Amino acid sequence: MLSMIVKRVLIAIPILLVTSALTFLLQALIPGDAARAIVGAQGSQESYQQVRDQLHLNLPLWQQYTTYLGNLLHGNLGTSLFTGEPVLQSITSRLPVTLSLIIGATVVAAVVGIVLGAVSAKIGGWLARLIDVLALVGMALPNFWFALVLVSVFAVAIPLLPATGYTPLSQDPGLWLASIVLPVIALAIGGIAQVAKITRDGVSDAMEQDYVRTLRAGGVSEGALLWKHALKNSGVPVVTVVGLGFVGALAGSLFVENVFVLPGLGSLVNTATTQHDVPVIQGVALAYAVIVVAINLVIDISYAFLNPKVKTR
């Protein structure tokens, strides 16, 4: 178990290195050069040179990268070309917003999806079809569009919840919850149906296995067979899909944060993209890679919990 965790953490190092190299190399790939792209065709020669210096563009490429990497190891992700704010600071101050959203969306998708899936495995019929339809619709309609519909219903038509803005959890838990309810639902809709589908398939398959028959013959109740035995045995694919849903919510937050004007990483990326703020984008790309590595670690650990064969191997 411990050795598996160590192994996963070690695997994370090349992933982060490649991410950093990739985002770094992107600068070198652009036609012309990054500084020109940043200051624009109308930018003065002076500001152009200034940006070149700031990006260390006058150094050879490998030296630029080692400098970048060296700074990285010291927690220095550079500074924004526009606000001058250290990138690490912008990221850490915005991380709680994005994490609230994607963790919330993942939890909602997992809980609702698993319950729906298990129940529909038992009763089948209309609920199973509803999940199929929901899965298709959830995939077809973009989550930012869902977000807008939610706003127009629950913030505009029936003013229950705030349409925009974010209240930190430390400031007021009630308002924090109110501020993330709609974005979390918008991000969770697609995931709910996917989780429900995979749970339904896994559970109905498990309910037909010999071991369920053995336990049923032994007098174990139908409830325990469904919610304990069948569910745990279909745990691995369900957790995989929940993990994919987490990553999907992370991607979705790039768009949904914009709808609710939430000061998270997504809106940071948007602004940085329109402003060609390269250091910020590089920093956020790394932050995303770290988040994904972390969630994959959590998933691997839960595999070991769900599948005893992994644990003892």
Next chain:
Amino acid sequence: MSAVTPIVEPGITNGTANAGLRGLLRRPLAVAALIVLAVIVVACVLAPVLTPYQPLSQNLNAVMQLPSAKHILGTDTLGRDVYTRILFGGRPALLGALEAMVVFGVIGIILGLIAGYSRDAVDRVISVFVDLLMSLPGIVVMFAVLALFNNNLGAAMVTLGLFSSGGLVRVVRAATKATREELYVAAARVSGLGSMRILLRHIAPKLVGPIVIQVSLFAGIALVVQSGLGFLNLGVVAPAPSWGGMVGEASQVISQSPWLLVPSGGIIGITVLALGIIGDAVRDINAETKSRSGGITRKRALAPKATAATAPADGDALLVVDGLRIAFDTPRGESEVVHGISFSVRRGELIGLVGESGSGKTVTALSLLGLLPPNAAITSNRTVFDGREFTSLSKEELHQLRGAGIGLISQEPMVALDPSFTVGQQLREVIRAHGGISRADAHRKAISLLEDVRLPEPESVARRYPHELSGGMAQRVVIALSLAGEPKLLLADEPTTALDVTVQAEILDLLRALRDERGMAILLVTHDLGVVADFCERAVVMQHGRIVESKDIDQLFGAPEHEYTRALIAATPSLIDLTDVEAQNVEVASNAR
């Protein structure tokens, strides 16, 4: 992190591409999706011809109008015709999705084929590359590309395709590997066909299904991402029309004109939905060609039929079954598999239910526990267990009967135990299902049951998971489980078939010893007359859902009346001598006891 990964089981197709297309055309929903998609694509391509207005021409006197004859989808905040803007906005959307799709498909297919078809080293390199691709934050890299390549949508979509292709590589690799192992491919290789030829002629057609599924779902995702970029005013910049951009414009006036959300979101939804339906249909077709089994339908009551057989009168009977009929509802109609059989089991008796596969013996045994699938219809004139009528038993009573009255030992010990829970957890759960026992007491009882089935170190066995047991040990655990409710009748369905010969004998010895200790009857369901001769005191022989003979063992082997019984005995090599020599057989049969 791959940018976005379509969640699909990597189904492996059996049908060829043509069969798949024909299957698609048989599904009305899929045909509708194909038509809708074709209409949208053609309409967007022909946008300048089909639209009455210019996408950018404003009319500030007619802003935010609802649909009318002049503007069939209404007008937006600047009085521009929404229908016109949707057709023009579809062009970057479809083009962007196409670009992403091509990159996704080309990389996924080529790398997948190479990985699936080549030796370990190359395969491993590609696997590492894919793992890396899937854990990189592709969608953020896409934003970086937009920032650096001057908001170039094409570059962004190419990036998206590249970073999402890992999933397709895996699917194609798996399908290629599976196909590679098939006989005809091996035959082609032996007959000297070149790798490239085999790949194109024999393997590629099998991959069409999984690839179409992945590509169509990814196309939908690419479309959603493209519209997301438009929504953020990236890629396609206002005032140029884009589907996502129109959602963005609608969001500005969400309280004044919520209608504007409908056409903009609707066109994205319809297009992606069409792609999704096509993908789903192809997956269903794949699944169908894989297994053409009929679905299970709901139980329908069978009209009780008169039975010729009568229940044997027996004062000491634990179980009396009279005129049992079992039928299954199948898509091809009802099919009766047990035709009104009658038999009885005495208390403490070792009785065999013998027959070849398909004779209805397992179905009969499972019906006694109510463990048949829901499409089974069971009727009998009378079933009495331990003095109680079975048909009168409520659902709760039947539930109590399971384990407490009748226990079950099934065929494959390795799959009869839940792989996710320890032996001890499962034993305790079954023990506690039979009455309010504390955890500690349940544990004590679990350990004593493991001792009863002669498992050494019961405490250690209780902590183990099923995969840590040998087949023989697992079967002992299954027996312990079946004993937990102290049943009066144990149904043993081929309990030794999956085991080694030496282990078989041990398990039979154990069952006999348990009978002696506990006085419960054991109904042994088996096809193996050798086991019957060794273990049982009496046997019931079944053929085609009917009982053909029912006798004490000595008589059965000594003087088999029915020709089927004789054939069964003749087919059991270790028993042939017995039937030939009358004098020997009584002796051997009694030795066998």
